[in-house]
Structure formats: structure tokens, C-alpha cells
Amino acid sequence: MLRTERHARILEHVSAKGSVGVEELSRLLHVSGATVRRDLQHLDALNLLRRTHGGAALGSIGLEAPLQYRSERRRPEKLAIARAAAALVPAGAVVGMTGGSTATEIARLLAERGPVTIVTNAVNIAAELVLHKDVTLVVIGGTARTESYELVGPTAEKALTEYHTDVTFLGVDGISAAHGCTTHDQLEAATDRAFTNSSSRTVVVADSSKIGKVTLAKICPLAAVGHLVTDGEAAQEELERIAAAGVPVTSV
Known part of the structure; x- marks a missing residue:
């Protein structure tokens, strides 16, 4: 190990x-x-x-560990989620991408597949994609969060009003039928919400440890979620409640 x-x-x-x-x-x-x-x-x-x-x-x-440590948790599950999520993206799409270890794996897959336009506030994702010739990269500015490598706050939210994405991949710290999508940080929640407001479709990517979990700051209700992709270890009863609320669920 x-x-x-x-x-x-x-x-x-x-x-x-x-x-x-x-x-x-x-x-x-x-x-x-x-x-x-x-x-x-x-x-x-x-x-x-x-x-x-x-x-x-x-x-x-x-409870929020920095991304460099979170990226090692449940890595096989995150890779499986990333592959299923990337398959939802049509060719030539404009893709919104918040931060997180699963989103990073999706970005890598989309960059390899190309061509694609990616709008992101995650500096680690931007650093990986900037040299890919088949990726048109738009980086949203803001105040840096050391835990997630994301740029957040009013500057980021204002910038996102100038863009439209076909699909946004949203990383969360919790998703439940009762409370929707949540995260640990209030500024991050507001910026994530701006991503969902600027997108035709929001796909939540969350490993099983996030299913049924609720954290401090609300991002959006389930009504704003177009799809959930998770792994096979997720609590089945909670997934059924989420699906019953009208959210398609893919479990890999």
C-alpha cells in the first residue's frame, strides 16, 4: 500500500x-x-x-480531507464511475466540470477521447488538460480552496453566467433523497450551484460513501439533478428513494 x-x-x-x-x-x-x-x-x-x-x-x-488524500480513496470505484459518466457525453459537447477526484478521472477520459470543450474551476484539472490539443479549455477564476483545488466565490459565480454547458459533472460530499446535494463549504456550494444553473443537464458523480450523506452546505435539490452515477456498494434503499424522486440512477 x-x-x-x-x-x-x-x-x-x-x-x-x-x-x-x-x-x-x-x-x-x-x-x-x-x-x-x-x-x-x-x-x-x-x-x-x-x-x-x-x-x-x-x-x-x-471532516474534509485535501484532494491529494481523497483521490486515493475508493479508486477502483471512482474509475468505474468515471467511465460510465464519460459515456454520457456526446461528441463535441461543452462540459462543465467541478473539482473532485472522480471529476478528475472523467476529465482525463474526455481529454483522451476528444474533441471536447471543458469549462472548469478546478486548477488541477486545468493543469492536466491545458496541453491536450483536442481540448478547448475554459478556466473559471475565483478564490482558491486548498482542500479541493477549486476556484470559488462571487468571481467564479459571475463568470459562469457568461457560459452555457451541455452537461456538467458535479462532485458532491453528500446526496440524499431528503436533502439533495450538499458539500462541506458554503462558497463551494454557491459556485457549484452556478455550474448547475448554467448547464442543460447536471450529472452527479458520487461513490457509495456519499449516498445518503448530508453535509453543511446545500448545493441544489434533487430536481436540479439529471442523472446520478455511483458504484455498486451504495445503499440500495437510498438509491431507490432518489430514483423515485425522478433522478435516473446508474450503478456500476
Whole structure:
């Protein structure tokens, strides 16, 4: 297991349980206690968790880990979601793309397929696509979020009113039948909402850990979602409720 993947697993486990001991993490990751302690010390220095006597607890930044760690979580599932999502894009389409690890995988697939126009506020996606000759790239400016590599805020929202996309891929931190699409950050939620308002169709891409989950800031109701693509581990009852609300669901 790569070090970054190990760190992602630790953060995911601590987020789910609130606190965890070194011995439990050692068994989970199949590494020594000494390795776990070094990992916890490193993550504590980054303020991603709080080192405690014998283990770790949630850190001061809350539940949202930076993208560099989230990208290692559920990677096979995200790749499968990305392939199914990319198949929904017609040739020559104008595609809106918010940030997130699954959206990044979709962007890579679309760039390889080309030609495509991509409108994005994610600086990591823009950096990957800028040299692709079959990609027309539009980057939406704003205030940078270090957790997601996205540019958000009023500047981004205003810029998005000047564009129209055929389809927008929306990454979320939670989607449920009762509360629609949510994320951790209020500014990000408003910018994501501007993406949906500027698009003919919004496709939510969310791995199973996001299904049925609700976080701080509301992006949009289910009525604004044209399709949900998730993986086969998602809670079936919640998917049925989402489908009953009129959202087509693809589970891969």
C-alpha cells in the first residue's frame, strides 16, 4: 500500500469513527505500530487529525480531507464511475466540470477521447488538460480552496453566467433523497450551484460513501439533478428513494 493511500485510509477511518487507536489502525492497514505512529505524527502536523495518547481523533479542519488524500480513496470505484459518466457525453459537447477526484478521472477520459470543450474551476484539472490539443479549455477564476483545488466565490459565480454547458459533472460530499446535494463549504456550494444553473443537464458523480450523506452546505435539490452515477456498494434503499424522486440512477 502506498504511503498516500495509507494516509487516506487513516483519515477515512478517523472521520468515520471520531477517534481510533494505534493497534486498530495497525490491524486495518497491516503495518507496524511504529509505522502508524509516524503516519499519525505526519497527519497531525498537517492539522488533518489530532494526535492523542495511543491513537488519533478528528482534527480542527473538520471532516474534509485535501484532494491529494481523497483521490486515493475508493479508486477502483471512482474509475468505474468515471467511465460510465464519460459515456454520457456526446461528441463535441461543452462540459462543465467541478473539482473532485472522480471529476478528475472523467476529465482525463474526455481529454483522451476528444474533441471536447471543458469549462472548469478546478486548477488541477486545468493543469492536466491545458496541453491536450483536442481540448478547448475554459478556466473559471475565483478564490482558491486548498482542500479541493477549486476556484470559488462571487468571481467564479459571475463568470459562469457568461457560459452555457451541455452537461456538467458535479462532485458532491453528500446526496440524499431528503436533502439533495450538499458539500462541506458554503462558497463551494454557491459556485457549484452556478455550474448547475448554467448547464442543460447536471450529472452527479458520487461513490457509495456519499449516498445518503448530508453535509453543511446545500448545493441544489434533487430536481436540479439529471442523472446520478455511483458504484455498486451504495445503499440500495437510498438509491431507490432518489430514483423515485425522478433522478435516473446508474450503478456500476
